[in-house]
Amino acid sequence: MSAAALATLRQDPFGRLVLTDPEGVDRVGIVAVRAFPIAAPDEAISLLDADGHELAWIERLADCPEPQRGLLERALEQREFMPRLTRLKSVSSFATPSTWQVETDRGDTEFVLKGEEQIRRLGPDLLIVNDASGVQYLIRDLASMDAVSRKLLDRFL
DSSP, rough: OHHHHHHTEEOOTTTTTTEOOTTSEEEEEEEEEETTTTTTTTTTEEEEOTSSSEEEEEEGGGOOOOOOOOHHHHHHHHHOOOOEEEEEEEEEEESSSSSEEEEEEEEEEEEOOOOOGGEEEEEOOOOEEOOSSSSSSESSSSSGOOOHHHHHHTTTO
16 A cells, blocks of 8 residues: 555544545545454554455555554554563462463453463464453563563463
């Protein structure tokens, strides 16, 4: 998608994204969706209308002009809730279910891990932890976590 075409993206007074098509028709309620939210979060973004039809494709978010890039980043953040797990503070038990107290990029929280199968390894240092409520926590770089967190995680992997 060209920068000129994306320049028609704006936000209406109700906070909805609006994309004006080449014929001058406003498409209200645009939804931004990442094709690869974990592997390539800043690449391959689709802009969909209210019916789920693709109206535009963005190869790289970094290539978008401001303020449209900011609009897209906020829209994507609101749509996708996947906190990054940065540190394990404690685990109630090494048998499941267990209660985990953790730090995330969105603050401290506590959740219940129902079973070891709720931890999925997506790469050498990339993990997703699903809590009992269905919230997914992302560990993007296991090797960069502190030693205590890695040791606690090793008991479940």
